[in-house]
Amino acid sequence: MRALCTRAAFLIAAVWVIVSIAFLCVYALPGDPARLVLGQRATPEALAEFRLRAGLDEPLYRRYVAFLRRTAELDFGESLVQRRPVQDLILERAPQTAGLIAAAVASVLVFSFVLPILLRLLGTRSGLRVFERFWAGAAVAPPYVLAVVVLAIFAGWLNWVPAIFEPSQLRSWALPALVLAAYPTAIVLRLFHQQMEQAFNSPYVLRARAMGFSERRILLSEVLPNALTTALAALANGLAFFVTGTFFVEVVFGISGLGGLTYDAIRNKDIALLVGLCIVFAVSITAISVTLEAALRFLNPRLREAHA
Amino acid sequence: MSVRRHNLSAPKAPLAVTFTTVLLLFSISCSRPAALTQGPSLAILYNAEEQPTEKSAVAQLLQSEFRQKGISVRLDPVSNTLYNERLSKGDFEATLNLWYLDYNDPEGYLTDFYSKAGYRSAKYSSAEYDGLYLAGLLAPTEADKVRYFREAVTLLDHEVPWIPLYSNTEIFLLQPRAAGFRSNAYQYYDYRRVDMESIRASSDVEVQTLDPALAYDLASKHIVTQSYEGLIALDANSKIVPALATEWQFSPKMDSLTFRLRAGVRFHTAPFFKTAAEREVTSIDVKSSFERMLKSNSPYTYIFDHVQGAQEFKAGKSTDIPGFRARDKYTFQIVLDRPFPTILEWLLAPAAYVLPKGLPSNYDLSRGSVGTGPFILQSWDGVTARFVANPEYWAADETGRRLPYPKTLTLRIIKDANTALTGFRQGELDVLNVPLALFSDVFELDGRVKPAWHEYQLHEVKLNNLKFLAFNMQKGPWGNDLGLRRRVDEAINRDLLVKQLFRGKARPAYSVIPSGVPGFE
Numbered sequence: 001m002r003a004l005c006t007r008a009a010f011l012i013a014a015v016w017v018i019v020s021i022a023f024l025c026v027y028a029l030p031g032d033p034a035r036l037v038l039g040q041r042a043t044p045e046a047l048a049e050f051r052l053r054a055g056l057d058e059p060l061y062r063r064y065v066a067f068l069r070r071t072a073e074l075d076f077g078e079s080l081v082q083r084r085p086v087q088d089l090i091l092e093r094a095p096q097t098a099g100l101i102a103a104a105v106a107s108v109l110v111f112s113f114v115l116p117i118l119l120r121l122l123g124t125r126s127g128l129r130v131f132e133r134f135w136a137g138a139a140v141a142p143p144y145v146l147a148v149v150v151l152a153i154f155a156g157w158l159n160w161v162p163a164i165f166e167p168s169q170l171r172s173w174a175l176p177a178l179v180l181a182a183y184p185t186a187i188v189l190r191l192f193h194q195q196m197e198q199a200f201n202s203p204y205v206l207r208a209r210a211m212g213f214s215e216r217r218i219l220l221s222e223v224l225p226n227a228l229t230t231a232l233a234a235l236a237n238g239l240a241f242f243v244t245g246t247f248f249v250e251v252v253f254g255i256s257g258l259g260g261l262t263y264d265a266i267r268n269k270d271i272a273l274l275v276g277l278c279i280v281f282a283v284s285i286t287a288i289s290v291t292l293e294a295a296l297r298f299l300n301p302r303l304r305e306a307h308a
Numbered sequence: 309m310s311v312r313r314h315n316l317s318a319p320k321a322p323l324a325v326t327f328t329t330v331l332l333l334f335s336i337s338c339s340r341p342a343a344l345t346q347g348p349s350l351a352i353l354y355n356a357e358e359q360p361t362e363k364s365a366v367a368q369l370l371q372s373e374f375r376q377k378g379i380s381v382r383l384d385p386v387s388n389t390l391y392n393e394r395l396s397k398g399d400f401e402a403t404l405n406l407w408y409l410d411y412n413d414p415e416g417y418l419t420d421f422y423s424k425a426g427y428r429s430a431k432y433s434s435a436e437y438d439g440l441y442l443a444g445l446l447a448p449t450e451a452d453k454v455r456y457f458r459e460a461v462t463l464l465d466h467e468v469p470w471i472p473l474y475s476n477t478e479i480f481l482l483q484p485r486a487a488g489f490r491s492n493a494y495q496y497y498d499y500r501r502v503d504m505e506s507i508r509a510s511s512d513v514e515v516q517t518l519d520p521a522l523a524y525d526l527a528s529k530h531i532v533t534q535s536y537e538g539l540i541a542l543d544a545n546s547k548i549v550p551a552l553a554t555e556w557q558f559s560p561k562m563d564s565l566t567f568r569l570r571a572g573v574r575f576h577t578a579p580f581f582k583t584a585a586e587r588e589v590t591s592i593d594v595k596s597s598f599e600r601m602l603k604s605n606s607p608y609t610y611i612f613d614h615v616q617g618a619q620e621f622k623a624g625k626s627t628d629i630p631g632f633r634a635r636d637k638y639t640f641q642i643v644l645d646r647p648f649p650t651i652l653e654w655l656l657a658p659a660a661y662v663l664p665k666g667l668p669s670n671y672d673l674s675r676g677s678v679g680t681g682p683f684i685l686q687s688w689d690g691v692t693a694r695f696v697a698n699p700e701y702w703a704a705d706e707t708g709r710r711l712p713y714p715k716t717l718t719l720r721i722i723k724d725a726n727t728a729l730t731g732f733r734q735g736e737l738d739v740l741n742v743p744l745a746l747f748s749d750v751f752e753l754d755g756r757v758k759p760a761w762h763e764y765q766l767h768e769v770k771l772n773n774l775k776f777l778a779f780n781m782q783k784g785p786w787g788n789d790l791g792l793r794r795r796v797d798e799a800i801n802r803d804l805l806v807k808q809l810f811r812g813k814a815r816p817a818y819s820v821i822p823s824g825v826p827g828f829e
Binding site: 029032042044046049089151159164255261264267268269 | 357387389392393396426427510514516517519522605607610672689690691692720721722723724726727728733734736737
């Protein structure tokens with residue numbers, strides 16, 4: 001119980017720190033968004049009025065205090081450039097990013113755990129090695145390059161999937177999810193494979209074999225609980241990658257998500273929008289990783305004892 | 309007015325264009341021995357997030373040409389917001405910039421040089437120029453306007469605050485059935501006559517707003533012009549034609565303009581209409597739309613500067629503009645505080661489009677459009693705009709068939725040029741706007757279409773936009789020394805630029821007003 005309270009306090013502190021850093025970074029970005037919003041014929045008076053209303057000329061500490069107060073009230077303000085409430089913009093874009101990340105995480109789970117276990121059950125060790133090399137190869141390319149290449153192959157050449165993203169078509173999600181999943185899959189798969197082989201060579205598996213357990217039962221009840229935890233923990237730690245990965249994946253595939261929105265907000269120095277996005281990202285990443293950690297603790301009794 | 313903000317279309321300059329540029333630069337540097345640099349070096353600032361492929365290719369080409377003539381150049385690409393900041397502070401020597409308008413009036417190209425204007429990319433100021441500019445702007449007749457503006461242009465040609473480079477040609481590839489697509493020199497895209505059940509097209513930059521009063525970037529304009537309309541419009545030949553107004557007339561002294569509205573035009577349905585009668589467009593709606601635009605912080609509030617009472621209204625001293633008169637249900641009059649014929653062209657801007665009087669101030673226009681245009685916006689998710697045909701749209705074609713032909717229209721933001729190209733080839737897009745980044749895929753070096761594209765229709769439109777190099781006239785040595793600026797001007801080979809870089813799909817520009825603008829052909 002105490003551990004949970006400490007955890008919650010840590011979580012709040014972490015969100016506060018992240019949000020403050022986000023605010024300072026955006027504040028320090030060079031450039032003036034007023035002209036961008038008001039256009040080339042804007043008069044100096046119109047520009048001054050815009051800066052006043054957006055609070056662009058206030059000193060740093062006053063803006064920070066005002067910002068903290070509004071954030072505590074869950075009021076993220078209005079986007080400077082699009083002139084719509086930040087909440088609306090984020091809610092409008094969140095579903096597709098959530099879908100993309102969910103599809104990518106599901107792909108990682110399938111490619112890093114489900115398929116290797118099946119391959120192992122079938123007893124094809126070399127198949128598993130080739131599979132691992134394949135993903136290691138795919139992960140070498142930066143996400144942007146990978147996206148362009150798979151699009152050219154699967155949409156342009158083979159014509160298996162549409163080139164232009166259409167959220168209502170399930171097929172459209174395949175390529176973006178795979179591109180986003182490539183790098184984490186390579187890492188998690190390799191780790192899991194290693195852990196699995198290590199477990200197979202451990203004394204407790206030797207004991208199980210001596211007791212005459214089937215290979216299948218050994219894999220499921222002896223090897224997996226030990227091999228899974230480390231790889232799952234690696235996946236949980238890598239969650240932030242999925243968020244940053246969406247930036248380019250969404251831009252290349254034309255997905256209406258938070259990644260693309262962030263990308264535009266940075267370029268336009270859209271302070272309110274950027275800070276709102278940072279808060280959403282910070283809160284969701286910490287929340288998910290805490291949940292995953294709790295799940296891991298449930299899976300692995302040793303972790304429970306260590307923290308009690 | 310409004311300068312096109314064509315933002316990052318692809319995170320990297322496409323390889324083919326970069327490669328062509330490098331080859332080009334290489335061949336130039338081989339053909340002639342480099343002259344020794346003489347005199348001061350020139351720093352060229354540009355926005356590397358706005359049409360990045362085109363800007364960097366042009367900048368590099370200029371750099372190499374100038375080097376041949378002994379002028380050393382340093383390129384200074386910066387981000388979007390930083391560019392705006394440095395430009396307004398005057399922290400630059402010269403800048404590569406672009407200018408495009410929403411209406412066919414020469415004044416828009418000249419405002420940048422007026423010493424009291426808001427933007428002033430060249431920081432130019434000259435009492436003589438101001439006199440000519442104002443005389444043209446406030447001229448009582450079109451003929452006088454053109455005469456003063458021509459004199460102003462001559463003055464600029466002499467002093468070289470800008471070096472005009474070229475005007476773009478917009479290229480579209482169309483699926484054979486999409487041949488009815490039209491667009492004009494001011495980039496109004498018309499899908500009404502495309503004879504397809506559903507039509508899909510794309511834009512390559514993000515949309516800033518769905519509110520016509522605020523729309524000044526090209527992507528926003530593309531979307532709002534499908535659902536909203538003004539009193540008048542520009543047709544495919546960039547001529548003014550009737551829209552919500554069927555006829556209009558200036559008073560003999562050119563100090564008031566009266567519109568006769570089309571009867572029976574209805575706004576798209578929306579929850580805030582209480583009765584069916586409220587949906588009909590009347591002169592009250594026009595008046596309230598114009599006042600709404602002035603109240604918003606729109607980039608276009610200047611278009612009503614000479615309307616009686618507009619200044620007081622803008623300053624918050626009055627709640628009504630007497631210069632906007634709803635004389636009867638279908639008669640709307642604009643009363644000006646002086647003879648001002650240019651007001652007609654300025655009314656073409658999307659900021660002067662008509663919305664219903666009863667529109668609540670906090671209404672979210674992304675939930676659905678409330679205009680009178682041919683297509684009704686059904687949904688918008690930040691990337692995709694889905695429209696259905698407006699069954700009550702007023703216009704019909706020459707044979708009496710009702711417009712628009714398509715039942716649905718889908719406009720998508722696709723930032724990556726290669727994705728759009730692949731999608732078009734797979735038949736997922738019906739209209740493809742071909743940016744410079746794709747020229748090497750579509751055109752041979754001499755500008756002919758590559759055989760792979762012969763099955764598609766090619767639609768080419770000469771734009772009345774301008775790409776130019778502006779000097780900071782308040783900063784030495786380039787700003788003070790006419791001889792230096794002339795040397796730069798003479799160092800540019802515009803034909804080479806148009807031929808080699810654009811494969812002939814652009815027009816060399818020699819004047820600050822593009823050659824397609826009325827009175828300056």
